[in-house]
Amino acid sequence: MKRIFTTVSTAALAVALGAGAVGPWGLGSGAALAADKIVISNWDGYMPKDLPEKFKAETGIEVEVALHATNEEIMGKVVAGKGKGYDVLFVSSPFAEVLHKLGLSAPIDHAKVPNFANLYPEAASLEYDPGNTFSAPYAWGTTGLCYRSDLVEGTPSSWNDLLNPSDALKGKVTMLATDRWLMAAGMLAKGYSVNETSQAKIDEVKSQLIETKKDLLAYDDTTFYSKLVSGEASLVHAWDGWCNYGIAENDDIKYVIPQEGTDLWVDTMVITAASENKDAAHAFINYILSADNGKWVAENILYKVPNKAAMEALDGGLLASFPNLDMAPADMMKQEQLRDLGSAQKAYTKAVTEITASN
Amino acid sequence: MNSQRRSLVLALPGLGWLTVFMIVPCLIVFFFSFFERGVYGGIEYNFGFDNFLRAAEPIYLSIFLGSARIAALATLIAVIIAYPAAYAISLAPKDRQNTYLFLVMLPFWSNYLIRTYAWIVLLNREGLINKALGGAGIITEPLPILYNDFAVITGLVYNYLPFVILAIYASLQRLNPELREASTDLGAPAWVTFLRVTLPLTLPGVAAGAVFVFVLSIGNFITPDLLGGGRIQMVGNLIYDQFLSARDWPFGAALSLILIFIMMLLLFTQAVFVNRAQQARAAPDG
Numbered sequence: 001m002k003r004i005f006t007t008v009s010t011a012a013l014a015v016a017l018g019a020g021a022v023g024p025w026g027l028g029s030g031a032a033l034a035a036d037k038i039v040i041s042n043w044d045g046y047m048p049k050d051l052p053e054k055f056k057a058e059t060g061i062e063v064e065v066a067l068h069a070t071n072e073e074i075m076g077k078v079v080a081g082k083g084k085g086y087d088v089l090f091v092s093s094p095f096a097e098v099l100h101k102l103g104l105s106a107p108i109d110h111a112k113v114p115n116f117a118n119l120y121p122e123a124a125s126l127e128y129d130p131g132n133t134f135s136a137p138y139a140w141g142t143t144g145l146c147y148r149s150d151l152v153e154g155t156p157s158s159w160n161d162l163l164n165p166s167d168a169l170k171g172k173v174t175m176l177a178t179d180r181w182l183m184a185a186g187m188l189a190k191g192y193s194v195n196e197t198s199q200a201k202i203d204e205v206k207s208q209l210i211e212t213k214k215d216l217l218a219y220d221d222t223t224f225y226s227k228l229v230s231g232e233a234s235l236v237h238a239w240d241g242w243c244n245y246g247i248a249e250n251d252d253i254k255y256v257i258p259q260e261g262t263d264l265w266v267d268t269m270v271i272t273a274a275s276e277n278k279d280a281a282h283a284f285i286n287y288i289l290s291a292d293n294g295k296w297v298a299e300n301i302l303y304k305v306p307n308k309a310a311m312e313a314l315d316g317g318l319l320a321s322f323p324n325l326d327m328a329p330a331d332m333m334k335q336e337q338l339r340d341l342g343s344a345q346k347a348y349t350k351a352v353t354e355i356t357a358s359n
Numbered sequence: 360m361n362s363q364r365r366s367l368v369l370a371l372p373g374l375g376w377l378t379v380f381m382i383v384p385c386l387i388v389f390f391f392s393f394f395e396r397g398v399y400g401g402i403e404y405n406f407g408f409d410n411f412l413r414a415a416e417p418i419y420l421s422i423f424l425g426s427a428r429i430a431a432l433a434t435l436i437a438v439i440i441a442y443p444a445a446y447a448i449s450l451a452p453k454d455r456q457n458t459y460l461f462l463v464m465l466p467f468w469s470n471y472l473i474r475t476y477a478w479i480v481l482l483n484r485e486g487l488i489n490k491a492l493g494g495a496g497i498i499t500e501p502l503p504i505l506y507n508d509f510a511v512i513t514g515l516v517y518n519y520l521p522f523v524i525l526a527i528y529a530s531l532q533r534l535n536p537e538l539r540e541a542s543t544d545l546g547a548p549a550w551v552t553f554l555r556v557t558l559p560l561t562l563p564g565v566a567a568g569a570v571f572v573f574v575l576s577i578g579n580f581i582t583p584d585l586l587g588g589g590r591i592q593m594v595g596n597l598i599y600d601q602f603l604s605a606r607d608w609p610f611g612a613a614l615s616l617i618l619i620f621i622m623m624l625l626l627f628t629q630a631v632f633v634n635r636a637q638q639a640r641a642a643p644d645g
Binding site: 069070072073075076079080098101102171172174177178179213216217218219220230231232342343345346349350353354356357 | 396397398399400401418421422425483484485503506588589590592596597600602603604605606607608
C-alpha cells in the first residue's frame with residue numbers, strides 16, 4: 001500500500017532484475033540460520049516498533065523485520081524465491097489465498113496458537129479461509145470515504161459522490177491507486193460485486209473511472225490523509241484505519257461507508273511453507289494474537305484488530321476519537337470480502353493501466 | 360605490449376563491475392522477456408514473442424509516445440534555459456566560474472526524492488506559490504499546477520538542468536576564442552558570430568546534454584508518480600507496475616528491453632554526431 005518511499009529501493013529491482021532478486025539466483029535475505037531467529041515481512045509502520053524486541057525478551061526468539069511496500073512486491077519476491085528466507089508474511093487476504101493455492105503457505109497448527117481463542121468468532125469464519133487453516137487475521141477494516149466535514153457540504157453517502165463529484169469537489173478528490181480497490185469503487189457504485197470478473201462489467205467500470213479521472217486531484221495510496229489535513233483534498237477514497245491518521249490531526253475529518261456497501265479487507269499473517277522455523281513462527285503469531293499485544297497494535301496503528309479481548313480492553317476515549325475503531329464485527333461481516341481473481345486479475349491490471357494512462 | 364597489459368589490468372575492476380551489474384542483468388531481462396506470466400505471477404517457461412506484440416498494442420504505444428512527448432518538452436525547455444546560463448558562466452571571470460559551477464551542482468547534494476517532494480510543497484493548492492499569488496491578489500482561485508504534465512515537466516527540467524549546463528559549458532570551454540575573434544575581426548556582428556561560429560561548434564555539447572535529459576526523463580518514474588499524482592503514466596511507471604503490481608515480470612522485461620533499445624539508439628546517434636563534428640573541426644587544421 002505504501003509505494004512512494006520505497007520507490008527508490010525498488011528501482012534497483014526493476015532495473016537490475018537479476019543478481020540476487022530472482023529464483024535460481026537466490027533470494028536476498030538469508031534463510032534463518034539460527035534456530036532462534038525468524039524473518040517476517042510487513043508494511044512499514046504497520047506494527048509497533050517495539051514488538052520484535054518485546055517478543056525476544058519473552059521468548060528468546062530474534063525477529064528480523066523486512067519491509068514491503070505493497071502486497072504485490074512481497075508476492076513477487078516470495079513467488080520467485082518460493083518463500084525461502086521468510087518465516088511469516090503479512091499480506092492482504094486475496095494474497096494469502098494465492099500463497100495457499102501455490103502451496104507456499106504452511107498449515108497453521110492451532111495447538112501452537114492458543115491465543116486464537118481471543119479472536120471474535122467472525123474472524124474464524126472469513127470466507128477466504130474458514131477456520132484460519134493457513135492464515136491468521138492481523139487487522140481488518142473497510143474501505144470508504146474519508147472527508148473534511150467542514151469543506152464538504154452534507155455527508156457523502158454514495159460511491160458516486162466520489163466517482164462523479166459535485167462541482168465544488170471537482171479536483172479535490174483522490175482515489176486509491178491499487179487496482180483491486182480502485183476497481184471496487186466503480187463496481188460498488190454500479191451495484192456489482194467487488195470480485196466481478198465479467199469483461200463487460202470491467203469495461204463498464206473502466207469507462208466510468210476514465211471519466212472520474214478528469215475530476216481527480218490524484219491517485220494516492222499513502223498520503224491521502226495529509227492531503228485532507230492540508231486542505232488540498234476535501235474527499236478521499238481511504239482505508240478506515242488510515243483515515244484515522246487524518247482524524248488524529250484534524251477532528252473535522254470523518255469516515256463514512258457509502259450506502260452501496262464496501263469491502264471487508266483482512267490483512268493476515270501467513271507462515272511460509274519454506275520456513276525452517278515453524279515453531280518459532282507459530283510462537284510469533286501467538287504472541288501477536290495475545291490480548292495485550294493486540295491492544296497495543298490497535299492503539300499504535302489505529303486499525304481494528306480482530307481480537308475481541310484486545311478491542312474490549314481499548315480505552316473508551318480512543319474509540320470516541322476514532323469512531324471507526326468501534327465498528328462491530330457483525331456489521332463488518334455484512335460487507336463483501338475481496339477474493340483472489342485468478343486469471344481475471346490480468347483484465348483488472350489492463351483496465352487500470354488504461355485508466356491511469358487516459359487523458 | 361607492456362602498456363597494453365597495464366591498461367587491461369587497470370580496466371579490470373570497471374569491466375568486472377559492468378559485467379556483473381550491467382551485462383548479466385540485461386541478459387536476464389532479455390531472457391525473461393520471451394516467457395509468460397504465471398496465473399499467480401512468477402514465470403512460465405513457454406517461449407514466444409507475445410510480450411513484444413503486446414507492447415505494440417495501442418494502449419502501450421500511446422504510453423511510449425506520451426512519455427516521449429513529456430521527455431522531449433523537458434529536454435527542449437532544459438536546453439533553452441541551460442544554454443544562456445552556460446554561456447554566462449563561460450564569460451564570467453575565470454576565478455568565479457568554478458563557484459558558479461559549484462552552485463549549479465549544489466542541488467545534487469540533496470536526495471532526489473526530497474528535491475522532488477519539495478515541489479509538491481511549492482506547487483500544491485495550498486502551497487507556497489498559490490498562497491503567494493492569492494495573497495498578492497493576482498489570482499482568486501488556486502492554480503492547478505500540481506499533479507499534471509506541467510508539474511512533471513517542471514520536476515524533470517529542474518532535476519536534469521545541471522547536466523545540460525555542464526555539458527554546454529564544457530563545449531563552450533573547448534571553443535577556441537580565436538575563432539570568435541577572427542569572426543569579429545572579419546566584421547561579423549556579435550549575433551552572426553554566435554549563430555555561425557559559437558552555436559554550431561557547441562552543438563555537440565547541446566546534443567550530449569539533450570540526450571542525457573531525454574534518456575533520463577523518458578525512463579523516470581518517481582517524478583511522474585509524485586508530481587503527476589499517479590495521473591500521468593510514463594513508460595517508467597508502466598514498467599514499475601509490471602514488476603511491483605501486476606507481477607508480470609516477462610512483460611516488464613520486454614518493455615524494459617524496448618526502453619533500453621530506444622536509449623541506446625539515442626546515445627549511439629549522439630556519439631556519431633559528436634564524432635562527425637569533431638572530424639569536421641579537425642579537417643581544416645590539417
